[in-house]
Amino acid sequence: MTATPPGAPPDVPMDFETALSVDAVEEAARELAGEGPARQELEALCAGEPAIDIRGLRAGYGRMEILHGIDLVAGQGQSLCLIGPNGAGKSTVLHSVFGFADVMAGSINVGGSDVARLASSRRLADAGIAYVLQDNSVFPDMTVEENLLMGGFLLDRRADAKQAAERVFDRYERLAQRRHRRAGVLSGGERRLLEISRALIMEPDVLLVDEPSIGLEPRFIDMVFEILEDLQRRDGKTIVMVEQNAKKGLEFADIGYVLVSGRLAMAGPGDALLEDPEVGRLFLGA
Amino acid sequence: MSGHRQPLLMLAVAAVGVALPFVIPDYRAQIAMLWALVIMAQTWDITGGQTGYNSFGNILFFGVGMYASVVVQRDVGLDFFPGLVLGMVVGAGIAAALAVLLGSMILRMRGHYFAIATLGLGIAAGEIAGGWDYLGAGSGLSPPLFPAPPGTANLFFAYLYFGVAALVFVALAALYRTRFGLALNAIRDNEDKAEAMGLHTGVYKVTAWTMAAFVLGLVGGAMGNMLGFVDPRDTAFAGATFGVWMVLMAILGGKGTLWGPVLGAVIFHITQELLWTHLLGWQRVALGVIIVGIVVFFPQGILGWARTRWPARHEHQGHGSERA
Amino acid sequence: MSAQLTIEGATKRFGGITANEDISLEVPEGRIVGLIGPNGSGKSTLFNSVVGYHPVDGGSIRFEGREITRLRTAEIARLGLIRTFQQTHVFVQMTGLQNMAISDAEAGHGLFQLMRPVSAETRERAEALLAFCGLYGKRHLMAGELSFGQRKLLELAMALMVRPRMLLLDEPTAGINPTLINGVIERLQRANREFGVTLFVIEHNMRVIMSLAEHIHCLAHGRLLASGPPEALRNDRRVIDAYLGAR
Amino acid sequence: DAQAKVEGDTVYLGAAVSLTGKYTTAGEHTQRGYDLAVKTINDAGGITVGGNTYRLEVIYYDDESTPARGAQLAERLINQDGVDFMLGPYSSGLTKAIAPVTEQYGVPMVEANGASLQLFNKGYRYLFAVLSTTEQYLASAVALAAEIAEREGRDPATLKLAGAFENDPFSQDIRAGVIADAEKFGIQVVIDDQLPPELNDMAATLAKTKAVKPDILVVSGHSKGAALAVRQVEEMRVDVPMLAITHCDSADVIGKFGAASEYTLCASQWAPTLSYQDDVFGSAADYAATFEAEYGYAPPYQAAESSAAVIVFADAFERAGGFGKDAVRDALAATEMQTFYGNIRFDETGKNIAKPMVLYQIQDGAYVVVAPTKWAASEVRHPTPPWSER
Amino acid sequence: MAANVALLGDAPFLILQLLLDGLMIGAIFAVAAYGMALVWGVMNVINVVQGELVMLGGFIAYQLTLWGLSPLWGVPVAAIVLYFVGAGLHHVVIRRVADRDMFISLLATFGLSILLQQLMNQIWGGDVKTAQSGLGTWFLLDYTVTVSQMKVAAFGGAIAIGAVLIIFLKRSRLGQAIRATAQNPRAARILGIDTNRVFAATYGINAALCGAAGALVVMAYSVHPYIGLPYTVRSFMIVIVAGLGNLPGVIVAGLGLGAAENFAGFILGVQYQVAFVFCLLVVILVIRSTLLQRRRQFLK
Numbered sequence A: 001m002t003a004t005p006p007g008a009p010p011d012v013p014m015d016f017e018t019a020l021s022v023d024a025v026e027e028a029a030r031e032l033a034g035e036g037p038a039r040q041e042l043e044a045l046c047a048g049e050p051a052i053d054i055r056g057l058r059a060g061y062g063r064m065e066i067l068h069g070i071d072l073v074a075g076q077g078q079s080l081c082l083i084g085p086n087g088a089g090k091s092t093v094l095h096s097v098f099g100f101a102d103v104m105a106g107s108i109n110v111g112g113s114d115v116a117r118l119a120s121s122r123r124l125a126d127a128g129i130a131y132v133l134q135d136n137s138v139f140p141d142m143t144v145e146e147n148l149l150m151g152g153f154l155l156d157r158r159a160d161a162k163q164a165a166e167r168v169f170d171r172y173e174r175l176a177q178r179r180h181r182r183a184g185v186l187s188g189g190e191r192r193l194l195e196i197s198r199a200l201i202m203e204p205d206v207l208l209v210d211e212p213s214i215g216l217e218p219r220f221i222d223m224v225f226e227i228l229e230d231l232q233r234r235d236g237k238t239i240v241m242v243e244q245n246a247k248k249g250l251e252f253a254d255i256g257y258v259l260v261s262g263r264l265a266m267a268g269p270g271d272a273l274l275e276d277p278e279v280g281r282l283f284l285g286a
Numbered sequence B: 001m002s003g004h005r006q007p008l009l010m011l012a013v014a015a016v017g018v019a020l021p022f023v024i025p026d027y028r029a030q031i032a033m034l035w036a037l038v039i040m041a042q043t044w045d046i047t048g049g050q051t052g053y054n055s056f057g058n059i060l061f062f063g064v065g066m067y068a069s070v071v072v073q074r075d076v077g078l079d080f081f082p083g084l085v086l087g088m089v090v091g092a093g094i095a096a097a098l099a100v101l102l103g104s105m106i107l108r109m110r111g112h113y114f115a116i117a118t119l120g121l122g123i124a125a126g127e128i129a130g131g132w133d134y135l136g137a138g139s140g141l142s143p144p145l146f147p148a149p150p151g152t153a154n155l156f157f158a159y160l161y162f163g164v165a166a167l168v169f170v171a172l173a174a175l176y177r178t179r180f181g182l183a184l185n186a187i188r189d190n191e192d193k194a195e196a197m198g199l200h201t202g203v204y205k206v207t208a209w210t211m212a213a214f215v216l217g218l219v220g221g222a223m224g225n226m227l228g229f230v231d232p233r234d235t236a237f238a239g240a241t242f243g244v245w246m247v248l249m250a251i252l253g254g255k256g257t258l259w260g261p262v263l264g265a266v267i268f269h270i271t272q273e274l275l276w277t278h279l280l281g282w283q284r285v286a287l288g289v290i291i292v293g294i295v296v297f298f299p300q301g302i303l304g305w306a307r308t309r310w311p312a313r314h315e316h317q318g319h320g321s322e323r324a
Numbered sequence C: 001m002s003a004q005l006t007i008e009g010a011t012k013r014f015g016g017i018t019a020n021e022d023i024s025l026e027v028p029e030g031r032i033v034g035l036i037g038p039n040g041s042g043k044s045t046l047f048n049s050v051v052g053y054h055p056v057d058g059g060s061i062r063f064e065g066r067e068i069t070r071l072r073t074a075e076i077a078r079l080g081l082i083r084t085f086q087q088t089h090v091f092v093q094m095t096g097l098q099n100m101a102i103s104d105a106e107a108g109h110g111l112f113q114l115m116r117p118v119s120a121e122t123r124e125r126a127e128a129l130l131a132f133c134g135l136y137g138k139r140h141l142m143a144g145e146l147s148f149g150q151r152k153l154l155e156l157a158m159a160l161m162v163r164p165r166m167l168l169l170d171e172p173t174a175g176i177n178p179t180l181i182n183g184v185i186e187r188l189q190r191a192n193r194e195f196g197v198t199l200f201v202i203e204h205n206m207r208v209i210m211s212l213a214e215h216i217h218c219l220a221h222g223r224l225l226a227s228g229p230p231e232a233l234r235n236d237r238r239v240i241d242a243y244l245g246a247r
Numbered sequence D: 001d002a003q004a005k006v007e008g009d010t011v012y013l014g015a016a017v018s019l020t021g022k023y024t025t026a027g028e029h030t031q032r033g034y035d036l037a038v039k040t041i042n043d044a045g046g047i048t049v050g051g052n053t054y055r056l057e058v059i060y061y062d063d064e065s066t067p068a069r070g071a072q073l074a075e076r077l078i079n080q081d082g083v084d085f086m087l088g089p090y091s092s093g094l095t096k097a098i099a100p101v102t103e104q105y106g107v108p109m110v111e112a113n114g115a116s117l118q119l120f121n122k123g124y125r126y127l128f129a130v131l132s133t134t135e136q137y138l139a140s141a142v143a144l145a146a147e148i149a150e151r152e153g154r155d156p157a158t159l160k161l162a163g164a165f166e167n168d169p170f171s172q173d174i175r176a177g178v179i180a181d182a183e184k185f186g187i188q189v190v191i192d193d194q195l196p197p198e199l200n201d202m203a204a205t206l207a208k209t210k211a212v213k214p215d216i217l218v219v220s221g222h223s224k225g226a227a228l229a230v231r232q233v234e235e236m237r238v239d240v241p242m243l244a245i246t247h248c249d250s251a252d253v254i255g256k257f258g259a260a261s262e263y264t265l266c267a268s269q270w271a272p273t274l275s276y277q278d279d280v281f282g283s284a285a286d287y288a289a290t291f292e293a294e295y296g297y298a299p300p301y302q303a304a305e306s307s308a309a310v311i312v313f314a315d316a317f318e319r320a321g322g323f324g325k326d327a328v329r330d331a332l333a334a335t336e337m338q339t340f341y342g343n344i345r346f347d348e349t350g351k352n353i354a355k356p357m358v359l360y361q362i363q364d365g366a367y368v369v370v371a372p373t374k375w376a377a378s379e380v381r382h383p384t385p386p387w388s389e390r
Numbered sequence E: 001m002a003a004n005v006a007l008l009g010d011a012p013f014l015i016l017q018l019l020l021d022g023l024m025i026g027a028i029f030a031v032a033a034y035g036m037a038l039v040w041g042v043m044n045v046i047n048v049v050q051g052e053l054v055m056l057g058g059f060i061a062y063q064l065t066l067w068g069l070s071p072l073w074g075v076p077v078a079a080i081v082l083y084f085v086g087a088g089l090h091h092v093v094i095r096r097v098a099d100r101d102m103f104i105s106l107l108a109t110f111g112l113s114i115l116l117q118q119l120m121n122q123i124w125g126g127d128v129k130t131a132q133s134g135l136g137t138w139f140l141l142d143y144t145v146t147v148s149q150m151k152v153a154a155f156g157g158a159i160a161i162g163a164v165l166i167i168f169l170k171r172s173r174l175g176q177a178i179r180a181t182a183q184n185p186r187a188a189r190i191l192g193i194d195t196n197r198v199f200a201a202t203y204g205i206n207a208a209l210c211g212a213a214g215a216l217v218v219m220a221y222s223v224h225p226y227i228g229l230p231y232t233v234r235s236f237m238i239v240i241v242a243g244l245g246n247l248p249g250v251i252v253a254g255l256g257l258g259a260a261e262n263f264a265g266f267i268l269g270v271q272y273q274v275a276f277v278f279c280l281l282v283v284i285l286v287i288r289s290t291l292l293q294r295r296r297q298f299l300k
């Protein structure tokens, strides 16, 4: 990224009082961040053995570096929520963990082993990482049911996948009604539901979720967070989530990180961040 | 190539173009061919690079121009030069008319469907010409010979094509600075969205293709006389050579840029003349390897590659020549 | 208060599914109207029908008194009825400014109107609107290099650049930073007030829709379930059951 | 510029030949023909011009079987490489593209593979062809059919002829010749198909042939057409009393199809059994032997005529006594000689009028000359029996 | 032209003959088209080198005859050899261009096609090659209609290959992975599908199909190095008409194209047969785009 100077042309009225521009948020956040939290602080937030541990991650796309040295630690069974302005690099963090971005330096440990050298397609099988992408990831020409079955592609027995799919249908009538329909014609929210349920079929250890609530109706948002809560509390999964609905996200998560322009600006327990007035002003729109 | 250096560069190229036929007079035939290739690449890029409609069939317009011109010269009974001029104009006119007609049908297709449809058109045109007795069918036609000593013919064509290439360049440079240029880019990036913004995408596409067709018609109109022989599949509708080369040259240089096609054509032609003629039978292997190499390693073309290599210069251009 | 957009008995089926059934509603000129409803209730479908992406199977749609049921997308757009998308659509290999310049309907879309360079006027307005949407600093970046949320903002700026008579916004704040959402709300209100753009907005974010819309329609199962001012709707039993859930 | 024409004791000839593209095989025969003659002449001490001896050498380029490339390469040979004497390319189409260039520069070209009659009505002064032109290729086959009909007491006008010709300058010229001959005898042309260059199936034409039952089937489409015709006639059991084609030796139809090729009539420029001779190679049979020793296969006539072109050039150089383009041109125009390939004498349009075509028939697995009578080694076998009896 | 139509009336057996010949060549087109549909659908690559792979298969079968083997062996042998050739090509070139703009892969495969043409030209020479399968001919209707047994075998083989392929894609694990990758490669990767291997396998299978088709071609017809493009274009047309991912449709469209081409060649004259094929291509594309215009795709 090139550092384009922020600011507006002189003839544009600059009456941003209640609202902040992308740059203004960034600027303010950068100031707020200062040096950013130290590694020890992050480790202190982590309970137990780290299930995911990122050190000094520099990553981006092609030659463009987006993340300039990110650290991230979350313990087994913990949930971590990344918040930050649009374009801060939140999705890029998840991309790097799954191998969709180009990692230039740093290490990514999941479950104790370095996954950076693993092909993306091995990360679910070998490292138990499941990923719910921010944008569309259904197989449009397969039926809803086939999509769910594909979620169990790595299972040795087809019957297991089938059972898992049935459990999903039991839970969401909406999907059950559409099980034989092409997934490509689902509405935005229906599709999101399908994507999340599909990612859970393999019962992964670590779940990466990029904005789970995007496009969902209020009741589904609640529902999705309930599912995630269940996964974490009952099944002891580790969850790393990006959420623009920062209030929801921080309420839910054990740990909150604030990401600004590819750097870590703040970190703290979810509830604590939620109450931080600066965070509130900059990220919660309070 | 930043904004303020652009005119300088153009001047330099123009000077070279004017001087070249006298600096290396033995190479006049190749120089003429070079500028013809430059024009082909430039015009291909109007739809291919700027609009995102990759055509494999622009050779159609070249061939139509060539045949129309030679037939006019054969049947109208003018002297060489008036005949040639009339032939070129008629050729360009027919090519443009054809572009409007065919374009309004096939430019509705998206992406690769369009590419293949144009491929079909180009080949079909050659086949039809090859069966049509009025056009000499498979035996082809022989245009009138240049009425002056041998060296002058090549000199004439070298300057003719250089002139056209320069004009086309200046015209395109201006065109791409207009909002029409932006509209073409918008179609390339997201045609549905462009439509949703109220753009008359169909009209723009046909216009762009027609411009290319007109110029290609002109080029073809003179090429018959330059080569001295017109044949349906190998000179006029020469899909496997000129037809593909124009695409390749634009991509090699960097499609969607102003200088890319020019650069690509120059490099391609020089390589071909220096290398291939001496490979005696292996030149097509070389061509194949070069094509694959280009698209694997320089898919953005030389200019695109340079941009990722030195992104700062590119940024600089973004501010310098600010098109918007 | 005249109705600018009138939808009468719009019905749209896809194979066996009825996505919209007999929907009739009006959007009065100069207002901000909301459209809510559960996932899959047919909101986006209704928008698509209005802007001519697909013909309705029944019913009619009128814009400023003109029948537009059978018009094509671009024609409808030129009438000043513009929509934005749930998933973003911008011109990825053009800079933000270029995206804006081509969206300027005032400078014209005719072939000859296009055949001149971008005017200083267009440019100024583009910069102002980019600043308005907080993207001034990124104006020279290729749109494809913007993040999801930034693209969303750019798309909004582009829509405003058209100087539309009416704007259909499909989840304009989905994926946008909450702080910025406040900005977006304010911008939309100002666009509505200052430029006189009628807004018709789909949203799942209740905070947004409640503070933005003056009147809200709620769809469920493809039918119009309820209509009314935000307060009324918020307390409407049917809407709570079908959509909002117990709070 | 142009200094390369004679360097020290070497005279350079230029040639664009088809080493790739659709004429690859024939182009290779052409090149080998040139090479063999050059080598043989040089090995025998070269040529003597004005008291000095010179070696010959050929500068080659690959024209990729496309005329546009051919024309460009001719320019290149003349302008950059300074060549003052050209040997022809393969095929009429390429020759048509190159002749205007050599003509403009006044560079004499002796060509051996452009048979199209149209090459010789343009008033070219620097173009000389050692081979017989297209109208003669199948004339003897048509005449033979008429003759046989008369012998059997049938009016030739009752004969029906079916023809399929590739859509290229050479084959289309053949077609013009055949149709003119048919008209001469009043033979009715019942099928007149053109075959596309990317030919790989002529089932449609042959099905038609079965329906209209012609007396003669004529096919011309370089070696591809020859192979296809012989093969599909057998496969589809097309019964036709006479099948006449071109290029069967270069397509090696005997080797490929064996007995199925029996009875086929083939037009040829030359045959090793002919009784011509010269000082360079000796007799036609000697030439065949030399060629086979060098390249491992019997020379198709494309190679023989190419070799002849070099011999003609060598002879003209010696008679011209120098390497002036116009002197050599005039010497070429005055050529009157016999080569292993046949007699050579050019008329004022530049085509060789001293050498007839021959017609082979495939009899018992060999090419046997059946016409003209002067060289006929055997009677023609006619009619071809129906497949049910073969 | 009118005379040709009249001839069909006078000699109705011709209709049968043309139809049979058309169907038989059409079946071979269909085999190459299966492969193209696969590669196009899965990798989003229009494989312009398709025709050359077919030819390579043909040359391999031909080579077997030079070694004294029956060219019938060419069908499996060519398929196996070509599988590896395909996987190799994928490794060296295709995988580097597959996820790019489709035009890039179009060009890359075009480059490969030139390369292969030339290599075949250097190895086997520019001549027309055929291989005698040793199978005979059937005659119908008193010797008027000929049916080469080889062509019937080719026809049967083509249909069988199609059926096997359809079942394979629906049922097998690799088949499922191929379908998923076709629709959304990134999503396939997050579910643990090694898309790179899927691509390699897909391209290999495609090449194997082409190889088998080529062996059939050299026995039923003939091959030479420059005959690839018409096969490529026909495959392409068939896939467009059938629609991506519709393999049964590919068979039907292949047969239809073969028959249509044969009749067109007969009626218009063979010289226009190729022109007909390409005009038909354009017409089909225009019709397709008009139909699509009605059932417009739309954005979300």
Ligand SMILES: Nc1ncnc2c1ncn2[C@@H]1O[C@H](COP(=O)(O)OP(=O)(O)OP(=O)(O)O)[C@@H](O)[C@H]1O
Pocket (backbone or CB within 6 Å): A061, A064, A066, A084, A085, A086, A087, A088, A089, A090, A091, A092, A093, A134, A244, C144, C145, C146, C147, C148, C149, C150, C175
């Ligand atoms: N494929 C890509 N190529 C180049 N740059 C990219 C690409 N994807 C994202 N970027 C850039 O990387 C930066 C970070 O993007 P990222 O998607 O990680 O942001 P984000 O924090 O997830 O934002 P949002 O909340 O809007 O989704 C952005 O500035 C964007 O311009």
Ligand SMILES: Nc1ncnc2c1ncn2[C@@H]1O[C@H](COP(=O)(O)OP(=O)(O)OP(=O)(O)O)[C@@H](O)[C@H]1O
Pocket (backbone or CB within 6 Å): A185, A186, A187, A188, A189, A190, A215, C014, C015, C017, C018, C019, C037, C038, C039, C040, C041, C042, C043, C044, C045, C046, C086
């Ligand atoms: N092209 C189509 N073909 C078939 N069914 C479709 C198509 N488009 C939409 N549908 C169906 O129509 C219904 C309504 O979809 P629509 O996209 O309008 O919902 P929505 O209200 O926008 O939902 P969301 O809030 O989740 O975006 C859904 O059930 C969807 O599956």
Ligand SMILES: [Mg+2]
Pocket (backbone or CB within 6 Å): A090, A091, A092, A134, A210, C147, C148
């Ligand atoms: Mg993101």
Ligand SMILES: [Mg+2]
Pocket (backbone or CB within 6 Å): A187, A188, C043, C044, C045, C086, C170
């Ligand atoms: Mg929607």
